[in-house]
Amino acid sequence: MNYVSGFLSIVIALFISSTGAEDVVYGQVGGTVTLPKLKWGSEKVTVQWYFGMDQKSLIFRNAQGRETIDPEWKDRLSLSKTDFSLIINKIRLEDFKSFKCELKDFRPTQMTSVTTFRLSRVSVQPVSPLLAGKNLNLNCDVKEIFEGTQRRWLSPQKQDLNKDKRAQIGNNGGLTVMNVTGQDNGEWTCVVTYQGREAYANTPVTVIDLSPAHTQPIYTSVSSLSLLHLPCFFSIPLPLSWSGSQEKSIQGGRWTFTPSPAAGSLTGAVQTLVNLSPGPPLAWVANQKRGLDVSALQRKNLNLSLSKKGVTEGDRGDYTCAVEFQRDDTLKREMRVEVLQVFTSPGPVAFLGQEVNLTCTLGQPLTSDLEVKWIPPHHSSLLPLDSSPHPTLLTIPEATYGNGGRWRCELWRNKTKLTSVEITLKIERVPMDVWLLVTICAAAVIFVLLLILTVILIRRHRQRVMMPRRGKRRFCNCQDPKPKGFYRN
Structure with a gap:
């Protein structure tokens, strides 16, 4: 019986040893690779990994779990805690050779398993x-x-x-x-x-690349305090290794502006706002004095953003940031600016009882995804409308003192407020001198009309009196016998 048991142990050992055929595992220089875990029936085994043709010992673990690592591989090798897989970190070019794993189990009989791996290189x-x-x-x-x-x-x-x-x-x-x-x-x-x-x-x-392009227009409002910010910056810092220095790689650039027809300018009339001087150092050179702020330009992150304080309706239009590189390559970012404004008719000062129209506009009809909301003065008798979308034209049929104050128009897209603009409406009583002037003018008009009517009546009377005399002819009855009839003298 012992003979049979020993024979089976030898057969199993030979079978396990035969499974140690060479296998291929791919890895990259500088990367990490795990030579696959090895199946084994017992954890109480000794593990030893060898490297290369000379079978250099890399790492050894005895049955009690104590490890010994080659000093040259100490910082790059480890064994998996759950199995006997070999983990190699920071792979070097000279590591792409063969690795052999040898497992030994001394209980109940000596069994050995040998598996060979070949580390093959993959690179990009x-x-x-x-x-x-x-x-x-x-x-x-x-x-x-x-x-x-x-x-x-x-x-x-x-x-x-x-x-x-x-x-x-x-x-x-x-x-x-x-x-x-x-x-x-x-x-x-x-x-x-x-x-x-x-x-x-x-x-x-x-x-x-430059900063991501805006999928929607930039919305601002007419105000001396409004700040228009036009972003344009590099999504990542330029690498120095690309052309030796950041300044040398950039050949120039510019900000251009194409006014919108709503701004009252001719369509397509492109204006150059500032030019980018390649330097060194990089610097903006303004062509037009439009209150532009170009201080965002910094040599470290190359922020080419532009800003302007004090927005008017003339700022509506398309802005383009362009940066020119070597070999005639150019990066561009285009953005549209929409300016919200509000005005009153007949004017910011209205009289009691007068009809007043408040208009909130972008200079063109609003798209279907936009709406305006009117916020009246807190003491106004005209409450903000609850319906949506709100009208861009708000009419006050008869102005009262309660309608005076600061009106605000807000531009919304869905539940997002884009911008707002305010206007102050004054309601005043019609002054007495105005009524006096109106009375005098009315009296003068009535007097002139009566005078004209009198002249017309006098002329018609004269025409009636003179009409018979102009048409009368004289005839006589002669005493001398003549044929019966009347004859002209």
Whole structure:
């Protein structure tokens, strides 16, 4: 019976040893790799890992859990706490060789398992910084490709590029992304899958882009205190390695303004507000004195934002921030500015009983997603309307003292307040001198009308008196016998 038991132990040991065929695991220089865990029936075993053709001992753990690590690998090796997997950190180029694991169990009989792994390199060639709008080309190099090896790519947001319409993946694992933006800046990953295991090769990609474009117009209001802020800055700092220095890479730039037809200017009349001098140092040169503030420009973060205090309806229009680089490359950001204003008719001063119209406008009809809300003076007898959307034209049929005060018009999109503007309405009694002037003017008008009527009546009377004399003819009856009849003398 003991003979049979010993024989079975030898067979099991030989079977386990035969499972130690060489296996391939992919890794990247500088990355981390885990040589797969090894299945074993008992945890009370000795574990020893060897490296290279010379079978150099890397790490040893006895049955009691005590470990010994080669000093040259001390900071880069560790064994998994739950199994016997080998974890290698900060992979070096010289690490892409064979690793052998030897497990021994001395109870009840000696059993040995030997498994060999070959660490194979996968890499992604770094690319130079790109300007937004260019194409990104990456290549995932796998030193050894076996049947069943698959490659795919992940964006910096860890999204699979198979669903990105801009991405094209070649049969050789190459990736082309058309028309990159600032959102493509970050770490791109090539995922290599083999025998159910995944290896990751990362590479950083720098995309030079301006701050994200506004999907909606910038709303402000007419006021001497309103501040119009036009953002334009780089989404990331320019890398010095790109062209040697930040100033040398930028060849110039400008802010331009195209007035809106609602601003009362001709459409398409582009105006250059400021020019960017490449320096060094970078500096704005103002072309027009429009109260522009260009102090946001700083050499460290290259903030090209523009601001203006004291907004008028003439500031409605399209603004463009353009930065020129070498090789005639240009980055642009366009933004539309809408200015809310309110005015009264006939004017900011109205008389008691007079009809007053309050108009709140952007200079053009509001889109369907916008509405205005009127906030009257707190003592006004005219309450704000509860219906939505509110009218841009608010009519007060007969003005009273209670309608006087500060009226505010607010512009809203859904539940978001975009901007507001205020106007002060004065209600006054009609002054006495005005009534006197009105009375005198009315009397004068009546006198003139009576005078004209009198003249007309006199002329008609004269015409009636003179009319018979002008048409009368003289005839006589002669005494001499003549034929009967009347004859002219």
